Structure formats: structure tokens, C-alpha cells
Amino acid sequence: MxxxxxxxxxxxxxxxxxxxxxxxxxxxxxxxxxxxxxxxxxxxxxxxxxxxxxxxxxxxxxxxxxxxxxxxxxxxxxxxxxxxxxxxxxxxxxxxxxxxxxxxxxxxxxxxxxxxxxxxxxxxxxxxxxxxxxxxxxxxxxxxxxxANPHDHWSVTAEDIRNYFDNPEVRVLDARSRERYRGENETLDPVAGHIPGAVSAPF
Missing domain, CATH: 3.40.250.10 (Rhodanese-like domain)
Structure with a gap:
């Protein structure tokens, strides 16, 4: 396999x-x-x-x-x-x-x-x-x-993310370019920037 x-x-x-x-x-x-x-x-x-x-x-x-x-x-x-x-x-x-x-x-x-x-x-x-x-x-x-044998815990909602803001054991990674992470040269999304506390990890 x-x-x-x-x-x-x-x-x-x-x-x-x-x-x-x-x-x-x-x-x-x-x-x-x-x-x-x-x-x-x-x-x-x-x-x-x-x-x-x-x-x-x-x-x-x-x-x-x-x-x-x-x-x-x-x-x-x-x-x-x-x-x-x-x-x-x-x-x-x-x-x-x-x-x-x-x-x-x-x-x-x-x-x-x-x-x-x-x-x-x-x-x-x-x-x-x-x-x-x-x-x-x-x-x-x-x-x-x-x-199907779904792994339901593999997905999270926006509300879940908000609840993680103050949890030191959770890391949110932002896989977009560093420019878009910084809110620069945003051509795809209506709001520039990133989720509070997210770590930049470009794909």
C-alpha cells in the first residue's frame, strides 16, 4: 500500500x-x-x-x-x-x-x-x-x-480556532506565502493578514 x-x-x-x-x-x-x-x-x-x-x-x-x-x-x-x-x-x-x-x-x-x-x-x-x-x-x-470510516477529529471549524487562541498547546500554521501572511499583495481574499497567533509556514 x-x-x-x-x-x-x-x-x-x-x-x-x-x-x-x-x-x-x-x-x-x-x-x-x-x-x-x-x-x-x-x-x-x-x-x-x-x-x-x-x-x-x-x-x-x-x-x-x-x-x-x-x-x-x-x-x-x-x-x-x-x-x-x-x-x-x-x-x-x-x-x-x-x-x-x-x-x-x-x-x-x-x-x-x-x-x-x-x-x-x-x-x-x-x-x-x-x-x-x-x-x-x-x-x-x-x-x-x-x-467510509471517518476521522471526525481531523477537521476543525472557525469557532474551534477562536477557542484555541489562548491554548498554548495548539499551533495554527498559515501555509500561504509570507507576503500574504503579512497582509501584503493580497489578490485573492477580501481581508488581508492572518489569523491571530498563526505561525507562517509557506507551502
Whole structure:
């Protein structure tokens, strides 16, 4: 079982294994449909596209939620079943942003109890650099039954964070750039700066 990082070589050796699923998570926040269009032209053979906005999040509510709220567990269970994932399936995820988008699906699967999920080392750029095969064919998986065993304590709410402000045993990490942490050059969020007490840890 692979549950963290997996090499392109190992991925290539298992492209034809029916118990492996491959997911393309390429995405650009400012051009949300761009990478799906690129996926349609070229992707790993047998890969499915997991859209950050449409598959891995629900619409945000201004002033109430963050940019990409988590879907309800039952919605994810149905989606993962449609994607042909059950307990016997090894999942591999990749993107072209150093894993920044792929890790969301990685975390969501782990959150619901599916441990056999890994991010491909180097992602799409390394796959292309190594001259490995690509495809434009649309893969339609056979549906399987995804059984969740959720780790509910893995997620927290904004209220939880507020309650942690005075707790010396809790650290909040801000993975954005140091500029955005300092409230400089903020081009994405309506309010610049960071959560009080958060430590800057750029991805």
C-alpha cells in the first residue's frame, strides 16, 4: 500500500491495474476551468479529473464560509463510489503545482478512512519530463461501494480556532506565502493578514 508519496516509475508500472485509480487535480484559482480543458487534451492514461470547485468543494457563502468548503460526507461517499473506489483500490493523485491541489483529495480520502492514497512525486511536470505516455481518452470507471470510516477529529471549524487562541498547546500554521501572511499583495481574499497567533509556514 502506498499512502504518502509514490514515484512516477511505480505509477507507470501499475497503469493497467484495475485496482488502481488515478486522479488529475490540476487547477488554477483565477482560471478555474483552464486545467480541465488541458486535461481533456492530455493526461495520465486512465486518469479521472477531480475539479477543485465542482468535486472537492461546495459553493462558498460570502461572509460565512471559506473559499472551498468541504462537501458533506455522504456526497463524497457517493462521488468516491462513482469514481470506482473501494477498500481494495490504490489511489494516485497528481497536479502541476507541487502537490498543492492534489493533497486536498489525498486528505479527503484519508479523512474518510481510505489509507491507500498517494501523491505522485513531481506531479504532471515530472511525468512529462520523463517522457511517459499520455492520453486524451475519457476513462469511465465501474462504480464500486466506498465505505467510509471517518476521522471526525481531523477537521476543525472557525469557532474551534477562536477557542484555541489562548491554548498554548495548539499551533495554527498559515501555509500561504509570507507576503500574504503579512497582509501584503493580497489578490485573492477580501481581508488581508492572518489569523491571530498563526505561525507562517509557506507551502
Amino acid at each position: 502506498h499512502n504518502s508519496i509514490i514515484s512516477p516509475k511505480t505509477v507507470n508500472e501499475n497503469l493497467c491495474d484495475s485496482n488502481w485509480r488515478f486522479f488529475d487535480c490540476r487547477f488554477v484559482l483565477t482560471e478555474p476551468e483552464k486545467k480541465q480543458a488541458e486535461f481533456a487534451v492530455s493526461h495520465l492514461p486512465g486518469a479521472l479529473y477531480a475539479h477543485m470547485n465542482h468535486d472537492l468543494a461546495v459553493p462558498s457563502i460570502p461572509g460565512k464560509t471559506g473559499r472551498h468548503p468541504l462537501p458533506e460526507k455522504q456526497k463524497l461517499i457517493k462521488l468516491f463510489s462513482t469514481w470506482g473506489i473501494d477498500h481494495s483500490v490504490q489511489v494516485v493523485i497528481y497536479d502541476d503545482a507541487g502537490g498543492a491541489h492534489a493533497v486536498r483529495l489525498w486528505w479527503m480520502l484519508r479523512w474518510l478512512g481510505h489509507d491507500a492514497v498517494a501523491v505522485m512525486d513531481g506531479g504532471w511536470p515530472r511525468w512529462i519530463q520523463e517522457g511517459r505516455q499520455v492520453s486524451a481518452e475519457l476513462f469511465v470507471p465501474e462504480e464500486r461501494k466506498f465505505i
